Amino acid sequence: xxxxxxxxxxxxxxxxxxxxxxxxxxxxxxxxxxxxxxxxxxxxxxxxxxxxxxxxxxxxxxxxxxxxxxxxxxxxxxxxxxxxxxxxxxxxxxxxxxxxxxxxxxxxxxxxxxxxxxxxxxxxxxxxxxxxxxxxxxxxxxxxxxxxxxxxxxxxxxxxxxxxxxxxxxxxxxxxxxxxxxxxxxxxxxxxxxxxxxxxxxxxxxx
Amino acid sequence: xxxxxxxxxxxxxxxxxxxxxxxxxxxxxxxxxxxxxxxxxxxxxxxxxxxxxxxxxxxxxxxxxxxxxxxxxxxxxxxxxxxxxxxxxxxxxxxxxxxxxxxxxxxxxxxxxxxxxxxxxxxxxxxxxxxxxxxxxxxxxxxxxxxxxxxxxxxxxxxxxxxxxxxxxxxxxxxxxxxxxxxxxxxxxxxxxxxxxxxxxxxxxxx
DNA sequence: CTTTCAATAGCATTTTAATGCGATGTTATC
DNA sequence: GATAACATCGCATTAAAATGCTATTGAAAG
Numbered sequence: 218x219x220x221x222x223x224x225x226x227x228x229x230x231x232x233x234x235x236x237x238x239x240x241x242x243x244x245x246x247x248x249x250x251x252x253x254x255x256x257x258x259x260x261x262x263x264x265x266x267x268x269x270x271x272x273x274x275x276x277x278x279x280x281x282x283x284x285x286x287x288x289x290x291x292x293x294x295x296x297x298x299x300x301x302x303x304x305x306x307x308x309x310x311x312x313x314x315x316x317x318x319x320x321x322x323x324x325x326x327x328x329x330x331x332x333x334x335x336x337x338x339x340x341x342x343x344x345x346x347x348x349x350x351x352x353x354x355x356x357x358x359x360x361x362x363x364x365x366x367x368x369x370x371x372x373x374x375x376x377x378x379x380x381x382x383x384x385x386x387x388x389x390x391x392x393x394x395x396x397x398x399x400x401x402x403x404x405x406x407x408x409x410x411x412x413x414x415x416x417x418x419x420x421x422x423x424x
Numbered sequence: 425x426x427x428x429x430x431x432x433x434x435x436x437x438x439x440x441x442x443x444x445x446x447x448x449x450x451x452x453x454x455x456x457x458x459x460x461x462x463x464x465x466x467x468x469x470x471x472x473x474x475x476x477x478x479x480x481x482x483x484x485x486x487x488x489x490x491x492x493x494x495x496x497x498x499x500x501x502x503x504x505x506x507x508x509x510x511x512x513x514x515x516x517x518x519x520x521x522x523x524x525x526x527x528x529x530x531x532x533x534x535x536x537x538x539x540x541x542x543x544x545x546x547x548x549x550x551x552x553x554x555x556x557x558x559x560x561x562x563x564x565x566x567x568x569x570x571x572x573x574x575x576x577x578x579x580x581x582x583x584x585x586x587x588x589x590x591x592x593x594x595x596x597x598x599x600x601x602x603x604x605x606x607x608x609x610x611x612x613x614x615x616x617x618x619x620x621x622x623x624x625x626x627x628x629x630x631x
Numbered sequence: 632c633t634t635t636c637a638a639t640a641g642c643a644t645t646t647t648a649a650t651g652c653g654a655t656g657t658t659a660t661c
Numbered sequence: 662g663a664t665a666a667c668a669t670c671g672c673a674t675t676a677a678a679a680t681g682c683t684a685t686t687g688a689a690a691g
Contacts, residue, residue: 573636573638574637575637575638576637598638598640599640599641600640601639601642602639605638605640606638609637
């Protein structure tokens with residue numbers, strides 16, 4: 218039996234969620250409020266939730282801010298976002314803020330219940346469309362017009378690891394000038410002119 | 425009606441999947457093979473699949489290699505991995521290789537069917553435990569012993585964007601020496617001594 | 632009221648990185 | 662057998678970054 222808090226400013230939806238979820242054996246709704254402020258105010262030892270189902274689009278707040286405020290008070294709770302927004306930026310901000318799941322508001326109540334029960338088996342509830350966005354995040358956005366050679370790629374990886382030119386030369390047993398030459402070529406192919414830009418591109422999956 | 429290919433070396437499991445999924449209205453199994461090699465060999469215009477359900481642990485191959493081989497031939501197909509492995513590294517390699525979904529083998533047949541149908545609505549099938557791993561990827565691994573100040577954080581973000589000290593000074597309307605000072609402090613707090621390391625740490629979620 | 636810390640700034644020095652130019656040998660490809 | 666792409670190396674110069682040291686101001690904490 219998990220304690221559940223619902224934070225949602227749409228009275229109708231909140232009422233429905235409360236009524237439905239509170240009837241389930243797995244959950245007990247100890248809080249049902251319309252804002253983060255109300256949530257933090259009402260919070261006490263008795264009603265401390267294991268799971269917080271929270272709207273993201275609460276007035277005057279960024280969504281990921283809300284999560285941070287909650288996780289700050291309840292670091293071991295699972296915060297599940299409930300939202301109509303499926304844009305990549307919002308999703309990632311929330312995930313970085315510590316959200317344990319991300320559900321779309323158009324999900325049926327039964328499905329929401331099912332998703333929430335996934336938390337108890339160590340999983341993360343995520344609507345399929347959100348999962349798609351997240352997966353796409355990992356995939357290289359576009360093929361390079363000018364692909365890097367193997368050696369050049371080695372050197373990019375070394376840069377990401379924080380190695381200096383000198384250290385790279387030692388690692389691959391080539392001269393410092395050769396490292397310079399390779400890096401020149403990498404810069405030309407990637408159309409950049411600093412180490413930092415190469416690292417950023419690599420870690421963002423653009424290489 | 426989607427064409428489906430099953431690549432799985434466990435004969436029993438493959439048989440079950442084939443029999444079950446081929447009976448569904450949504451799918452037609454046009455291929456059922458036990459290796460990537462067999463798959464690529466049998467592949468032709470007639471049986472070209474929209475969805476490939478593939479084992480990851482095929483003998484002598486890395487899993488993500490398999491995906492790349494498939495996506496190379498069929499870039500518009502959806503490759504869904506079916507595996508017992510839930511370690512982060514494997515998952516991310518497969519996602520980077522172009523997988524559209526990632527399911528655990530212990531899922532019931534009905535659930536696998538349900539997950540696969542998610543593809544047709546533009547979603548990504550992902551077992552909850554996998555989703556958890558993926559979400560955790562985005563979340564800062566550990567709290568910094570020495571947290572960065574706001575200004576320092578601004579400057580870290582600017583470094584990630586590829587700005588030079590001079591550009592950062594202009595951007596925030598402070599002197600070059602102040603930028604230097606902040607960066608010094610960031611290096612001390614993060615225990616590094618180059619721009620590149622800061623960028624890598626930031627993009628890996630360690631800040 | 633002192634101590635601490637963030638933010639600002641300056642100056643000097645050394646190290647590293649970025650770039651221009653030229654060069655040789657290998658391996659594919661046409 | 663020319664052409665192109667890759668990998669290697671050298672030298673020189675300029676630009677940027679890293680670091681050592683010092684110092685002022687304001688705000689928060691004790």
